Amino acid sequence: MGDVQVASREDWLTARKQLLAGEEEAARRLAELAAQRRALPVVKLEKEYVFDGPEGKVELLDLFAGRRQLIVYHFMFDPAWEQGCKFCSYLVDNIGHLSHLYARDTTLALVSRAPLAKIESFKARMGWSLPWYSSYGSDFNYDFHVTLDEAVAPVEYNYRDKATLERTGGQTRGEAGGLSVFVQDGGAVHHTYSTYGEGAALLHGIDNYLELTPQGRPLIQDKAGWLRHHDRY
Missing domain, CATH: 1.20.5 (Single alpha-helices involved in coiled-coils or other helix-helix interfaces)
Structure with missing residues (x-):
């Protein structure tokens, strides 16, 4: 005990x-x-983004798959990496059957900067069937502040600028986790919400189960020591 x-x-x-x-x-x-x-008010997107998917080149509107709402999980997968982030993988392992989202006119998709070939290989390894697109070569990750590179765009993460991040010990370079929500109306796409880091903690279903136990859920700094891709335990 x-x-x-x-x-x-x-x-x-x-x-x-x-x-x-x-x-x-x-x-x-x-x-x-x-x-x-x-x-929250919404912001109409004027810039066009092109992604690589299993069906070829697609735009952001295509990711809705004909539904009104779209949730994009910005899965950390740098083009130089051979596998996706283990923390992002943990989140995706916690995603339930998508039919319940579809019934509410909502699509969920993953987007990463890694080339599609790497995404497809890792997706097969993990046994996932979620829609997953590559944003390689586009501004998408930079505009939504999940790839931090001052040479491409001013650094901002979780609504904090580079000076604030440096002062508070935050990340200022590389891939970062996040989630963004969009709504479309007659083909016009609007950005409604984005959250970053621990803002997506509610999506960690296993953590929520563990919070009901005496030991509780592992803290993020503790999780770094034991968390594995689910096929590596």
Whole structure:
């Protein structure tokens, strides 16, 4: 049992009801934040982006696959790497059946800067079937601040500029994780939301299960030591 405290059923129930009050308050706050997120204004995209996919060259509108909403997970996969990021892989392993998203007129796709051949090879190795596109050669990763290279675009990550990132010990170069949401109306694509780093933590379903246990979920700095691609445990 380690450091777990043993108590009577009565004492446990008292403590559990106290925790329940905090959980309900947190749920209310999360609902408020979700409403604020839905109420964000949108930005019409004027630039055209071209991606490489299994069907050939496609534009951002094509990634919607005929649906109104699109969620893009910016999967970290540098063109020089031979495999995708293990943290991004952990997130993708937690994605459920896409039919539930499709039923809500929403498409989910992965986008990485690695060439399509590397993406397809790694995708097959992981046993994934999600739509996955290469943004190699386009500005997409730079414009959405998930590839940081001052020679290409001003460095910004999680809405912080380079000076702030340097002052706070943040990343200022290379591939970075993130997620962006788009909506299309009559063929016009609008950017509605992006989140970065721990902002996508809610998508780590396994972590949410582990948070229900006495040991809890591993911290990101601890996860770096033990996390593997699922075929490497």
